[in-house]
Amino acid sequence: MKSFTFIHAADLHLDSPMLGIGRLEPRVQSRLRDASLEAYDRLIDLTLQRHAAFLVLAGDVFDHETPSLRAQFRLRDGFLRLERAAVPVFWAHGNHDPFGSLSTHVHWPDNVVRFPAGRVLWHRVEQGGDILCAVYGISYPTAAVTDPYVRQFIREDDAPYAVAVLHANVGGQPGHDNYAPASLGDLRAAGFNYWALGHIHQRAILLDDPPVVYAGNLQGRHVRETGPKGAYVVEVDASGRARLQFAPLGPVRWELVPVNCDGFSGWDQVEEAALLALEPLGPEPHESGVVVRLLLSGRAELPVDPDAPVELAERLSSDPDQDGPFRFVESVDTKIRRPPQPVPPEGLWAEVIARIRGPGYEQWESGPAQLPLDLEAARNEALRLLADALDEVEPDAN
Amino acid sequence: MRIKTVRSLGYGPLPDGFQMSLEASGLIPLVGPNEAGKSSLLNLLRVLLYKDRRLGVREGEGGQLEVEMDDGSVIHAERRGSRHRIWDAQGRALADEEWQQRLEADYKVFENVYAFGLGELEKGESLDAKTVGARLISAGLGVHVDLVKVESTLAQRARELYAPRGVKPPLNVALSQLRRLLEEIARGEAELSRYDELHAELSEAEELAAAAADEERQAAADRKRLGDMDRVWDRFERWQTVMRERTALEHARDVGPELIARFQRLRDNAERSRERVAQQEQRALEARQALPIPARLHAFRRSEWATVMEEAREIPNWERDIAHHRGAAEELWVQMTAESERLGITPERLAAGMAVRVIEPRMDALARTRQEARRLAREAERALEEAARQVDEAGAVVDSLTDVPRRGEWAARRARLEALAGRPEPGADAPLLVWGVAALLALVAAGLARPPAAVAVAAGAAAAALAGLGLALARRRGLSRTALTEAGLPSRDRLAAERLYWDELGARVTEREQAEERLERARRSLDEARSALLRARADQDVAERHYEEARAAEELPDLDEADLQYWLSRVDDALHIVSQYRRAREQMVAIEKRQAAFLEGAALTAALLHLEVQDTHSPDTWMRLRQEWLDIPQREERLREQEAEVEAARAEAARDAALLEACLGELDVPSVEAAAVRVAEGLQYEAFAREVMRLEAELSAASHGQGVEAFQPYRDVGLEEALETARVRFEDARALHQARQQQAAELRRRLSVLETSGELADLRLRAEARRGEASRLYQRWAAYTLAAQALQESREHFQRERQPEVLRRASTLFTSFTSGRYLRVLAQADSVRDLAAESSDGRLFPVEELSRGTQEQLYLALRLAWIEDREQHAERMPLVLDDILVNADPEREQIMARTLVQFAKNRQVLYLTCHPEVERSLKRARSRMAVPLAPQARVR
The missing domain is CATH 3.30.110 (Translation Initiation Factor IF3)
Known part of the structure; x- marks a missing residue:
């Protein structure tokens, strides 16, 4: 087979705000706002620089079902750059940009392959008359997909290499919606040469052979998405062995x-x-x-x-x-x-601590309920405040 | 702490020097009658322990105190008036603040809890004041604070962060801003969903705009066409006029352009021939007029003129020579100036050089000149003195003759005297009178004899008679007395004497005149001598100055010999050049004289020739005249040629006139004028035809190709109305077009904003930041609220379910005091104002419903319980009680006495009383021995 390179990216979340950011300053506001778009531009640059045969986007390209036109046009402009270089793009829609309810207003260039909703489709990638590989993929029709889409991935091609693109929670990772649930065994058994996964924002190589890879997102969106973010450059040699190289883009x-x-x-x-x-x-x-x-x-x-x-x-x-x-x-x-502090085992102080630590405040009624509350932190802070307040009034005693 | 000694320094009724030593713990009764100083002792202890502003001490009063602290250290206190000081065993002074820290109780606590009488005891409030009361509850916390204050502080901080119906707290603000941002985001997303719709609206708007643009163009074209037609409406009217007038000239239509053209050509030729003849004749005349001066010169004094002209030829040479000499002179000046500067020759240095070489040999001559001038001056002075003397002498003579009359006066007087002396005596003329009368009579007689001759003779005789009569009368008036009197003479004799005197006076008049003449001469001599003296002195001054200058020049610094020699040689050169320059100047002056003479002669010659020569003093004029003189032969030739031209022109004019005549025949008109009329009509017809074509072209263009016919409908109604209609239509169309364009532009702008703006992303980011801030504030609010609520609930629960230790201990004491009548003391958490007593049968009695004695027992129980609690971790204080048991019944009094004795086991309790029964109760309760409160009391 002929060696080639492709780029695996996922969870671009274009135009996503920085979630839960504590404060803003005018200087950084526009740079934070445009960070996801800039990361995308870098992704296109990377694809062209590395002469990739194609680009894989494993879901959640947009952050909203109604993405801003700015993001749509930015995405299209990047696709157009790839089209001019004859680089196809394979785009599987995820839970943030489901195929069925994503509302866009641009015409995508012909080099863009959007996998159909709820149905696996594959495309052949050729170069100079040689078949490089086949790319399989499926898109979410709606935001919440609980079907095990992995079962639809059945190889039908005659290509020497096959890439599967799927937006899913493999292995039921906690802290993430368990969409399109799949197990590592399912993936291994499907017979594909590379699993290009999306949905989990922390990049991870779940399996080396065949590579089962979460590329992670391009740009961290909140404090739990720390560290460098980017995409994988996948170099497939003539023997079909893939060598992965992480490219930080955020x-x-x-x-x-x-x-x-x-x-x-x-x-x-x-x-x-x-x-x-x-x-x-x-x-x-x-x-x-x-x-x-x-x-x-x-x-x-x-x-x-x-x-x-x-x-x-x-x-x-x-x-x-x-x-x-x-x-x-x-x-x-x-x-x-x-x-x-030395706390008497009995007495009012002990009772106060017991009350603060005890049940009864989970349903906060008089506060603004639409905001999240870290109750444990609030309890610790309450104890600290109480101790400080007692200290404050102590000099008045005796 | 316990009191070791206390001493009064004249405090209150306590005598000065009163001292009390207390060396042990336990209850010590201090017994004395009223006014023995019990309350004063209590107050003395207060003012010795505390420097509180409420404790006043008169100047001159005070006391001393020695105490032993729980740690064994000894402290001294002294109060003298307002001065209060505390020091330790080493003599180190303790600040008030440090002292209170060691006591761990402020004055208020001491006054209310440790040293009180019935007055303080009966006031339950004295236990409160945030400190004592709160301790009742907070003792259970393990700390000692005002819990309600803590709760209040925490709740207040929570309210400062968020209020359910508030607006200003930061969490409310953040939530409000978050809501607004979310609303804006929703609007932005709604706008996004309208993107396709906006595109469709844009397409429609652009189509409408295009249609409106077409309509605007069409309306504009119509308006322009009508406007253009309106602008050329006068052409249309002209077209109508021309058409009518052309019709009227139809008869001239056949004259034909060819004949018209030929006639015009022949007429023009004849006219031009005539004009050419006139031109040639004019030129010949000008050629003749150009000749007069030379022509007359040919005939008159040509030789003289030739001489003048030859002289004129020299004029440029003269000017050149003058310029050359002037240049030479200027160059010389420049050279000399430069040479002087180069050698540094200044007048002073030159003078110095000259003094050595030129002036020195002349010094003797100058000295002689000065000497001579001095001599002449002295002589002039002497001459002046001599002249003055002569003036004085002559003046004296003249002064001596001042009474001698002047010659005029003398001559007039003498003549008058002579005239008087020459007159006859009165009556001496009578014969003459007679003779006159006779002559008159003779004349009368002659007249009577021969009338004509007789008349004449008679007349003569009459005249002679009249003359004689007159003379006689005059003589009679001559030397009368009156005349003598008028002359100042009394008589004729005196007249004679007077004549003699005046004759003799004539010699003295002459003498006076001679003296005055001498005086005048002397005065003139004096003036001359004065002038001569002035001149001599001036000459002397000059000579003196020359001599002094020469002397000064001799003293000037000398020039270098070489430089001087060189400069003198250059002066020789200069003198040579100067001589040349002078010669040149002389030559130039000669030339200028010669030039002036020439100009004068030339002007005279021109005047003789009657030439109109302007500015005869200008050499240019004479040069021009000379050139003209030289041009005379050419001008004569040109005149001959011009005359030949005139002849040729005349011949050609005759030929053209013949041809024109033939043409008139063809036109069948008798004269050129008639032919001109005929031809003019033909031409007018042709002009009308051309104008019609031109107008029709213009009208066609103005009507945008519709031709004259387009104007016809407006002949009656006019164009204005149609134009106004077109204008309104155009304005409407334009307004509609602009509105459509604006609509489309607005849509494009909105689409562009949607496509490029990061506003929605900005809003989302800002909303996230605001949400983060709100969450942080909410977290803080929750912590505060949680703390406040938990504390409040705990406190309330604790109050309900678990009495604090103080109350529990107070309950025990109170139960003991009342022999089990009451079991518990109850209190609200934050105050003892709402104290209540629970009786043995479970009923609650608010404190105000208890008897006075029972209330006092309850308050005492509370104080003792509080003191026990406090002194678990704080400095013990002596308890000073001022007769607080007097309201108790004997049974309770005994119980309370026992309790107090028991209480005083580990601390010092002073009990002040004037009641012997109380003293006995205390004794029964095994108190220490009572101390009679009297001066110099001492307890051991």
Whole structure:
């Protein structure tokens, strides 16, 4: 067979906002907003630079079923660049951009193959008269697909190499919707040479032979999607062996940075420790910037200052007047607890602790219920606040 | 802490020097009658322990205190008036703040809980004030705080973050902004869903715009066509006029262009021939007029003129010579200036050089000149003195003759005297009178004899008679007395004397005149001498100055010999050049004189020749005249040629006139004028024909090709109405077109925004940021609320279910005091205002419903319980009780006394009383020995 290269990308989530971002600054706002589109442009650049035979998009190209026209036109423009270079694009729709309900307003170029909804279809990829491979794929008709689509993947081609494109939760990974459920065994048994998966945003090679690969998303969208994000360059040699190379493409990297504050008594100590923790984070030369959430932990007697976290975030962000690479601390999460206090086993204090720790607050009625609440964190914080408040009024006693 | 000694320094009724030493713990009764100073002692302890502003001490009063702290250290306190100081055993002063920290109880606590009388005891509020009351409950927490305040603080902070119906708290603000952003996002997404619809609307709008554009173009074309027609409407009217007038000239239609053209050509030829003859004749005349000066010169004084003209030829040479000499002179000046500068020759240096070489030999001559001038000046001075003396002498003579009359006066007087002396005596003329009368009579007689001759003789005789009569009368008036009196003479004799005097006076008049003449001469001599002196002095000044200048020049610094020699040689050169320049100047002056003479002569010659020569002093004029003179032969030749031209032109004019005459015959008209009329009509016809064609072309163009016929419908109604209609139609069409275009542009803009704008993404990102902020605030709000609620619920539960230790202990004491009548003391969590007592049968009695004594027992129980609780972890304080048992019945009094003795086992309790029964109760309760409160009391 003839060797070739293709690009495996997934979960582009074009025009996705940065979910749960703690704050914004005008300097970084447009760069955060455009990060997914810029990552996509880089993906097209990569495809052309590596002379890839084709590009695979394993679902969730758009973040919304009604993507912005800006995103649609940006996507089409990239496809047009590939069309001019005769590079086909294989696009399987996922739960964020289901084939049936995705509303777009552009005409996709002829080099774009959108796999049909709920039905596996395959296409042959040729180069100079040689058949390089066959690409199989299936799209979601709606956002929630619980059918095991993997069972529809049956090889029918005569190509020396076959790539399967599927947006699915393989192995029932927790924390993700269990769409198009499949097991690793199912995939191995289907007889394909490469499984190009989407849906899980943390890139992973689930199996080496045949490669079963989650490319992860192109650009991290929130604090749980940390580290470099990008696509895989898959080089298939004449023997059919695939060599994978990760290409970081996301211009903005998310990082969750823990800072141990054990024994600290002032916010200046926190800032000093945070600066040390932030030092090695970059950004890297290919990145526009890094968005950081600091996680303060440990036991410390810090002065009660509700504004301190936000002020700390502002101080630790790089100079907002510069247009170059940025380090943007979007929030400071405080999980700091007070040093253990001698608590009488009985008495009012013990009862207060028991009440705060106990049931009864899961259904918060008087608060704005549409917002998520970390009840455990709230309990810890309540205890800390209570202790601080008791300290505050103590001098009046005796 | 316990009190070791207390001493009064004249405090209140306590005598100065009163001292009490307390060396042990336990209950110590202090017994004394009223006004023995019990309350003063209590107050003294207060002012010694605390420097509270509420504790006033008069100046001159005070006290001293020595206490032993729980840790064994000894502290001293002293109060003198407003001054209060505390120091330790080492003499180190303790600040008030440090002292209170060691006591761990402020004055309020001490006053209400440790040192009180019945007044404080009966006021339940004195236990409250945020501190004592709260401790009742918070003791169960393991800390000692005001829990309600804590709850309130936490709840307040939660409310500051979020209020269910609030607007301003940050979480409310964040949620409100989030809602607005989500609404904007929804609108943006709705707009997105209309993208295809907008495209369709755009297509439709563009079609409508195109149709409107067509209509606008059409309306514009109509308006323009009608406007163009309106602009050429006068052409249409002209076309109508021309058409009518052309019809009227139909008879001239056959004259024909060929004949017209030929006639016009022949007429023009004849006219041109005539004009040419006139032109040639004019030229010949001009040629003749160009000749007069030379022509007259030919005939008159040509030789003289030739001389003048030859002179004129020299004019440029003269000017050249003058310029050359002037240039030479200027060049010389430049050379000399440069040479002087180069050598650095200045007048001073030159003078110095010259002084050495030129002036020195002349110094003797200058000295002599000066000497001579001085001598002449002295002589002039002497001459002046001599002249002055002569003036004085002559003046004296003249002054001596001032009474001598002047010659005029003298001559007039003398003449008058002579005249008087020459007159006859009165009556001496009588014979003459007679003679006159006789002559008159003779004349009368002659007249009577021969009338004509007689008349004449008579007349003569009459005249002679009259003359004689007149003379006689005059003589009679001559030397009368009146005349003498008028002359100032009394008599004729005096007249004679007067004449003699005046004759003799004539010699003195002459003498005076001579003296005055001498004086005048002397004065003139004086003036001359004065002038001579001035001149001599001026000459002397000059001589002196020359001499001094020469002397000064001798003293000037000298020039270098070589430079001077060189410069003198250059001066020689310069003198040579100057001599040349002078010669050139002289030559130039001679030339200028010669030129002036020439111009004068030439002008005279021109005047003789009656030439109209302007500016005869200008050499240019004479040069021009000279050239004209030289041109005379050519001009004569040109005149001859011009005259020949005139003849030729005349011949050609005759030939053309003949041809024109023949043409008139063809036109069948008698004269050129008639022919012109005929031809003009023919031409007019032709012109009308051409104009019609031109107008029709214009009208056709203006009507955009529709021709004259397009104008015909508007002959009666006019174009204005149609034009206005077209204008309105065009304006409507244009407005519609613009509206359609704007509509399409707006749609394109909206589509463009949708296609390129990151607004929706921006909104989503901002919404996420706002959601993040709201979540963070919500998390904080939840923590505060959770803490506040948990504390509140716990406190309430604790209050309900688990009495705090203080209340429990107070209940025990209260039960003991009341012998089991009441079992429990109950209180709200934050206050003892709502105290209640639970009786043994389970009924609750609010404190105000209890008897006075029972209330006091309850409050005492609470205080003792509180003190026990406090002193588990704080400095013990002495308890000072001012007769608080007096309202208790004997049984309860005994119980309370026992309780107090028991309470005082580990602390110091001072009980102040004036009641012997109380003292006895305390004794029965095994208190320490009572101390009589009197001066110099001492307890051991």
